[in-house]
Amino acid sequence: MDTTVTWIDARTGNPPEGHPVLAATTGRYPARDGETPSSQQDFWLVIPMHFERTHRVEGADQVVHDCYLDIDGVVRKPFGSGSAEEVTHWAALPALPGSSVTVLQGAAVAPALAAGIA
Helix, strand or coil: CCCCCCCEECCCCCCCCCCEEEEEEEEEECCCCCCCHHHCEEEEEEEEEEEEEEEECCCCCCEEEEEEEECCCCEEEECCCCCCCEEEEEEECCCCCCCCCCCCCHHHHHHHHHHHHC
């Protein structure tokens, strides 16, 4: 299966609310115990996330606008926001095999999975 991924610069546009996306994120790994800050390493990697226009931080009286959240609940802002980890680009997920959709939930999963594997 071939697919083309179109990356969108997160500084110029965001995905629709709640949509799952692939997000390229950048940041710095913290120094380990006994290491100097100069031993920190930069990273740039792709993680599945979803976009939220308004996100209420659980356990805090804080609201974050226009952010990306990963499966672990890490909140990331678009590149240039000054946060520790930022999203540089995002891309829509490719369609599931044999389908025109990127997400299936509940009772629709088993039949689609069986049809896509057969």
